[in-house]
Amino acid sequence: NAGVTQTPKFRILKIGQSMTLQCAQDMNHNYMYWYRQDPGMGLKLIYYSVGAGITDKGEVPNGYNVSRSTTEDFPLRLELAAPSQTSVYFCASSYSITLSLAGVYNTGELFFGEGSRLTVL
Amino acid sequence: SQKIEQNSEALNIQEGKTATLTCNYTNYSPAYLQWYRQDPGRGPVFLLLIRENEKEKRKERLKVTFDTTLKQSLFHITASQPADSATYLCALNNAGNMLTFGGGTRLMVKP
Numbered sequence: 001n002a003g004v005t006q007t008p009k010f011r012i013l014k015i016g017q018s019m020t021l022q023c024a025q026d027m028n029h030n031y032m033y034w035y036r037q038d039p040g041m042g043l044k045l046i047y048y049s050v051g052a053g054i055t056d057k058g059e060v061p062n063g064y065n066v067s068r069s070t071t072e073d074f075p076l077r078l079e080l081a082a083p084s085q086t087s088v089y090f091c092a093s094s095y096s097i098t099l100s101l102a103g104v105y106n107t108g109e110l111f112f113g114e115g116s117r118l119t120v121l
Numbered sequence: 122s123q124k125i126e127q128n129s130e131a132l133n134i135q136e137g138k139t140a141t142l143t144c145n146y147t148n149y150s151p152a153y154l155q156w157y158r159q160d161p162g163r164g165p166v167f168l169l170l171i172r173e174n175e176k177e178k179r180k181e182r183l184k185v186t187f188d189t190t191l192k193q194s195l196f197h198i199t200a201s202q203p204a205d206s207a208t209y210l211c212a213l214n215n216a217g218n219m220l221t222f223g224g225g226t227r228l229m230v231k232p
Contacts, residue, residue: 004164033219040129042210042222043165058219090164109155110220112164 002026006091006113013081013120021076021116023091031094032074033058033110034066036087043090049074050096081120089116123148125223127211133229134201142196142226144211149221151213154187154194159208159225168209169196201230 007022025032030051035043045058049068063085065077074093078085092110126145134140144154153172157165171178171187171194178185184197198205208227212220 035222040224042125042224043212045219045221048219059221092164108153108220109167109170110157110165112166114164115162 004091004093004111004113006089006116008116009114010117011119013078013118015081015083015120017081018077018079019081019118021078021089021091021118023074023076023113024072025074025091025093025111026072027093027111028071029093029095029111030071031096032068033092033094034064034074034076035090035092036060037090037115038087046076046089078118083120085118086120087118089118123215123221125149125211125213125221127209127223127226129224129226131227131229133231136202136230136232138201140198140201140205140228140230142209142228144194144196144223146192146213146223149192149213149215151215154185154211154213155220156183156185156194156196157210157212157222159210165210198228201228203230203232206230 004025033048034046037043044060046064047066049055052068052071055066068074091113094110124147155170156168159165169185171185182199186195206229208225210222210225212222215221
């Protein structure tokens with residue numbers, strides 16, 4: 001089982017260049033997420049998707065775009081890279097966490113990839 | 122504003138002691154809270170979930186408490202080992218049922 005696979009692991013971009021970070025999961029999870037993590041900071045949600053064809057903005061979406069054409073894949077596109085986008089990017093997936101009056105049905109735990117370290121110079 | 126605070130300073134303890142990490146939050150009403158472990162250069166790994174109606178949850182040497190009045194969760198590792206050295210992240214659900222993460226606390230367990 002591969003879990004969540006991210007590529008590339010490392011990339012250096014020049015200001016103004018564009019690139020796509022790839023993410024694939026083989027667990028048939030309906031939810032997928034992109035986070036960025038800066039040194040000493042928590043994970044910030046960029047975009048998320050609750051299923052194929054559905055995406056929504058997270059906390060820090062500016063400068064990024066996503067698509068979800070299949071359940072397995074959730075690429076993150078950076079247009080016109082800026083130094084502020086230097087960060088470590090994590091893709092994650094999960095089953096939907098179902099809430100009810102009786103409580104939570106499952107843990108909704110996120111499964112993370114190993115990260116993509118991006119430097120914009 | 123909404124905040125999730127974890128001690129940004131590293132916690133250094135001796136092997137065999139109990140490590141206690143704190144997660145405080147403001148202006149959230151989470152239905153559940155999760156704890157993750159992150160090793161350097163790796164993605165976070167899920168450890169435990171605790172629901173708002175649960176006071177305490179245990180898993181092997183791990184114990185998590187959740188006090189919705191104090192708006193605080195405590196994460197304990199008993200009989201700590203050098204292999205427990207890592208950064209520990211707390212996360213809670215926001216209004217959109219997405220997870221929001223704290224900044225994490227680095228734990229160093231010395232032999």
